[in-house]
Amino acid sequence: xxxxxxxxxxxxxxxxxxxxxxxxxGDVRMSRLSPQRAVSVLDWKPTISLYKGLSRLIRGQxx
Numbered sequence: 001x002x003x004x005x006x007x008x009x010x011x012x013x014x015x016x017x018x019x020x021x022x023x024x025x026g027d028v029r030m031s032r033l034s035p036q037r038a039v040s041v042l043d044w045k046p047t048i049s050l051y052k053g054l055s056r057l058i059r060g061q062x063x
Contacts, residue, residue, distance in 0.1 A: 007051055011058050 002018070009015050023029060038044040048056075 004050075004054070007054055008058065011051075011055050 005016070005018065035044075035046065
């Protein structure tokens with residue numbers, strides 16, 4: 001999450017203090033999400049980068 005947080009800070013020009021706390025009951029401790037399965041099973045490929053997608057989301061753009 002830290003890399004995504006840093007991207008958002010760069011895009012917004014706002015630096016936020018991160019607070020690290022112990023996990024809560026029911027929290028996902030680890031995730032190994034990979035788009036490779038979507039690529040192989042669905043023949044899907046991302047058309048924009050994560051950074052560009054975050055930029056569009058922050059600016060409220062759909063295209």
